[in-house]
Amino acid sequence: MFPYVIKRVLATIPVMTMVAVVVFAMLRLTPGDPAAILAGDDASGAQLEQIRRTMGLDQPILTQLFVWLKQLLQGDLGVSLISGTPVVSMIGSRVAPTISLALATIVLTIIVAVPMGVVAARRPGKLLDRTVMTFSVMGFSIPTFVIGYLLIYLLSLKLGWFPVQGYSPIEKGIGPFLHRLVLPTIALSGIYVALVARITRSSVIDVMGEDYIRTARAKGARESTVLLRHALRNAAVPIVTVIGIGVASLITGVVVTESVFNLPGLGRLVVEAVLARDYPVIQGLILLFSFTYVLINLTVDILYTVFDPRIRY
């Protein structure tokens, strides 16, 4: 197992380097003068000069690339063009709401989607299964922000059960913190639940045809034991994979959900940076989200060997 883990960890290096190069190339390959793009239309010559110097745009392109990669390795994401604050500290001050939202969503998804998938897989094609699959297609198709606004409309405006928008830090008490997290979490879970329920269903159905399921039934195991102990456990690998891959749509969802519910997290920071044309911040957040995505999938791949000791590379 150990050589595999090392091999897998090393395999992320080229991917991360490519991400950094792509992000680097985007600004430099966009038609037009990069400094002018960053400064906006009404910048003076002196401002352009200033940006060229701080971003190193006056250097040859290969030098720029090496400086850029070196800074990244040192954890330096540059400074905001607007406030001059280091991007890293901007990220630090906005990370808590995003992590709370993401974790709550993953927990809710697993609690809801895995049982949904297992229940659907018990009798494929029957009413319960079709209902679950209908929910799943709807979860895929209804955009996160539409779910968000429908929830606000029904549960906040009509019924008054939840605050319309906003965030309360966990330090100010767990009650208000959770209360304000409920609607955003449900909205964000939609697509994720759809994804995980679908894959749970199909992998449990696959496993149900195996010999050891017949054996378990033959020895008189209860149906719930067969489903949970034998089927679900062996179906775990694809489910965990999809939870990892789904992080990509989770990240998209975070950006949208934080905007809908006015949560002061990293997703809102993306939108604020776009509206202010603060490119270093956008760039830093893209790198952060992409690296997180790659690292989560690395973790998932390593977890395989724990979930399924048969897997040997």
Next chain:
Amino acid sequence: MMKTIQNPAVGELPPVGAGIDRKNSTFNQLLLSLKSIPVLVALVVLVTVVVLAAFAPVLGTVDPIAINPGGRFSPISEAYWLGSDAYGRDLYSRLLYGARISLIVGLGAAAASIAAGLVIGVVAGYLKVLDAIIMRVMDGVMAIPSILLAIALVSLTGASLVTVLVAITVPEIPRVVRLVRSIILNVRSEAYVEAAVSLGTPTLRILTRHMVPNTIAPLIVQGTFIFASAILTEATLSFLGAGLPTEIPSWGNMMADGRMYFQLYPGLVLYPGIVLALTLLSVNILGDVLRDVLDPKMAKRT
């Protein structure tokens, strides 16, 4: 000549030569799937959206961007079939013209990403020298969440229909490249391709006549999903303020405009949101049907 070389193993990815029988049964299968009520409803919804978009000017609409300070936040009335927004613009007309924008973006992004992905995928699948480099770049692009990549591209190039189309297309390309490349790699070793090579068929002809046709069915399926995801991405970008210029009446822009007044006039956000959701739902349901019929191998996997 082709038919004599064909072997049973080719059955999974039939060459064009085996066309006629299969086409007929494919068509029948598609007809048969219309017996399912959700599929039928999805088809009706999608056709309705297309018809409304195509005939928007003659369906009782007014200028979707005409501002009327006297008619702000009008309720549903004879003049405003679905009410009006903060600028007195007619919501019904904006919804119909918004459908045009969504369909243009969806079709444009699907066509562009498939064209680009097909070329790059064939090159990667056929030329071993370039394969590694191309695929590493694709891995890099795929590791960037597509909405963030699109946001960055739009914020660099400025908002316009073309830049938004490009920004939506670029993140979709790697998945098409992977699909095309894997098919090309698969058929490379097929007997009919080797036979064509040994007969001295020019490379370009082998590619276009014997290899690329295998990608058509999977690409049609992929295309429907890209179509839906492009419509969603455009709406998301516009909703976040990083999409189409605000004067273009797209569904995402309508929702972005309505956000501020949501508590008083929820319809401003909910009408375009619900129409968007219904459209995406229909396309995804029909895409699933297409996949089951055209590409059974892929259907089994999900």
